[in-house]
Amino acid sequence: MNLMMFFKCKLFTQPKTLCLLAASLTLASVSMAEGNGRGGGDNPTIGAHDAWFLGTESIPYCYELSGTFGATSSQIETEIEAAFQTWGDYIEEKHVNARPSDHSDRPLINAHHRKLAKCDGSEKLTFYFGTDSAEIQAEKAKYMNPVAFVVKKSFDLMTGIGSGYIWIANQGGVLSDGTGITYPDWNKTNELRAVILHELGHVFGNGHVPGTIMAEDFSSRLQYDQGVWAKRIDDKAELYSCEECSVTGVVSLDTEKAKVAFKRFTGKEPVGTPHATITLQPTLTLSLTDTAGTYTIALTLAKTPSGEIDVSQISLDAEPVFSASMKNAKGEWIGRARHLDAGVAYATAKDHDGKSLTLTIDFNLTSNEVSFPIQVKYFDQGTRRDLLLARPSRHK
Numbered sequence: 324m325n326l327m328m329f330f331k332c333k334l335f336t337q338p339k340t341l342c343l344l345a346a347s348l349t350l351a352s353v354s355m356a357e358g359n360g361r362g363g364g365d366n367p368t369i370g371a372h373d374a375w376f377l378g379t380e381s382i383p384y385c386y387e388l389s390g391t392f393g394a395t396s397s398q399i400e401t402e403i404e405a406a407f408q409t410w411g412d413y414i415e416e417k418h419v420n421a422r423p424s425d426h427s428d429r430p431l432i433n434a435h436h437r438k439l440a441k442c443d444g445s446e447k448l449t450f451y452f453g454t455d456s457a458e459i460q461a462e463k464a465k466y467m468n469p470v471a472f473v474v475k476k477s478f479d480l481m482t483g484i485g486s487g488y489i490w491i492a493n494q495g496g497v498l499s500d501g502t503g504i505t506y507p508d509w510n511k512t513n514e515l516r517a518v519i520l521h522e523l524g525h526v527f528g529n530g531h532v533p534g535t536i537m538a539e540d541f542s543s544r545l546q547y548d549q550g551v552w553a554k555r556i557d558d559k560a561e562l563y564s565c566e567e568c569s570v571t572g573v574v575s576l577d578t579e580k581a582k583v584a585f586k587r588f589t590g591k592e593p594v595g596t597p598h599a600t601i602t603l604q605p606t607l608t609l610s611l612t613d614t615a616g617t618y619t620i621a622l623t624l625a626k627t628p629s630g631e632i633d634v635s636q637i638s639l640d641a642e643p644v645f646s647a648s649m650k651n652a653k654g655e656w657i658g659r660a661r662h663l664d665a666g667v668a669y670a671t672a673k674d675h676d677g678k679s680l681t682l683t684i685d686f687n688l689t690s691n692e693v694s695f696p697i698q699v700k701y702f703d704q705g706t707r708r709d710l711l712l713a714r715p716s717r718h719k
């Protein structure tokens with residue numbers, strides 16, 4: 324399963340007494356790894372998908388570097404800081420700590436960090452760049468050809484602070500299946516950054532999510548593609564969908580279809596390229612814009628006689644296939660898979676003739692190679708047409 328669990332600590336949403344009772348338990352160490360091809364062997368254990376650090380305290384971290392790692396300490400320090408920064412920015416930009424459905428007293432997810440001069444036992448997170456020890460060897464033996472792995476060693480339920488380490492292989496330390504090629508290659512653009520970003524993503528509570536830096540196959544993808552995607556979190560999909568943000572995109576990718584869609588809702592031919600913005604919070608609103616002006620269309624969540632969405636209308640040709648979630652007439656999430664941060668909302672909108680059209684709003688569904696964080700489609704005489712395909716250009 325490639326579903327995500329972003330930063331949730333279920334224990335913290337329980338009544339305080341439960342947390343107190345549970346506080347004397349110690350967490351067995353858990354780990355995740357990246358391998359090549361048949362390797363990897365990720366079998367996340369309970370607790371592996373919870374963030375290691377909650378609250379606001381800076382995470383003390385240190386690193387150890389082997390002489391054969393293949394990158395200098397100054398390169399490493401730059402990459403670690405940049406990866407932390409990317410995650411911190413992402414958490415802020417996507418309002419990760421502001422999900423309305425969450426408990427208001429839930430601790431904030433934390434990417435604050437401070438580098439220790441050396442590993443002296445006070446660190447909570449250690450990066451091992453190619454170094455070896457009996458502990459690392461024992462952990463490595465659990466996987467086939469790991470490029471990197473994370474080991475969460477403890478988590479203090481009272482403070483919300485855990486501890487553990489990230490291990491990353493030496494330059495050329497992994498032999499690729501069958502090809503005789505060795506990797507990783509830290510001379511390749513973005514390769515080290517991508518690995519640190521990915522492993523930190525596990526530290527921040529993420530599992531593997533296709534189409535993002537958390538993709539399970541990201542390390543093999545790095546063999547042939549060191550694009551800019553390797554320096555950011557989202558790529559073909561969003562790791563975290565911000566419901567409070569608005570999203571801008573084009574009105575269909577096809578010029579003729581875009582004209583049809585635009586005219587359907589505004590009654591006018593678009594002047595120039597039409598764009599659309601969808602706002603999910605506080606109200607569901609769609610704005611269509613061309614160079615002549617902006618038309619705002621209020622969307623209403625669709626109703627059925629039972630007060631819920633007619634799920635029989637759902638037809639998703641999405642990969643990975645999972646049970647899509649949806650909202651009911653009250654705007655509540657229903658049928659939402661537990662760790663799923665994607666969804667489908669059904670809405671109705673009036674076109675310029677006053678005719679009611681059904682819309683689907685798909686969040687973050689990856690459909691093969693053509694996928695967008697938000698797709699809005701409308702049903703016109705039974706045919707599903709693109710209205711908005713939006714890569715995230717988000718606004719608060």
Ligand SMILES: [Zn+2]
Binds near residue numbers: 521539
């Ligand atoms: Zn991983």
